Amino acid sequence: MNKELSSIEEIDAFIQNNRLSMLYFSQENCSVCHSVYPKLKDLLTKFPSIKLAHVDTSTVEEVVGKFLIFSAPTIIMFIDQRETFREGRFVQFGPLAARLQQISDFPVV
Template identity: 30%
Template structure:
């Protein structure tokens, strides 16, 4: 996963990539680190998903733009639009299912 430090960088990745997973987290949050590590491991087998993350402290405008009121917040974007959001208590089975559905759509399009 790639760390981004500005809203502009995040928006550029979302605009350029078809399927993006964004984790917004805080620096002093153990749960955030754990969630990012699990998401990062999950994405290793998913070449169609671009994984990025940002710290609220580094990019407060990103947290504001994406209405990330708690940490961690995990967002999935498909073709530039937010299609899934989960915050604080991340259910990885649900996240895995959503990513699988959108990966299937990408395979059907190609």
């Protein structure tokens, strides 16, 4: 299930409540954002332990400063509330899938 988050509080709660969480930041007028998101959702069906949430930076403007979003789209992966990696603007799905496979294969301690 993919969530739409509309406040900093919702974003913080999502990261805290999901050990493996991914945030997808986009803008309403970004054509690249609209083409990448469905591909990302499809990719994540192979990794059910990774929870995805979408944030529209046009409506939650304070995320730009908090998460240092300099371009759209931006993907940030969190493990245990710590940023593990980020992808910005041009998402390479091959390397992204390999990283997600490594994360999902890593045992929970």
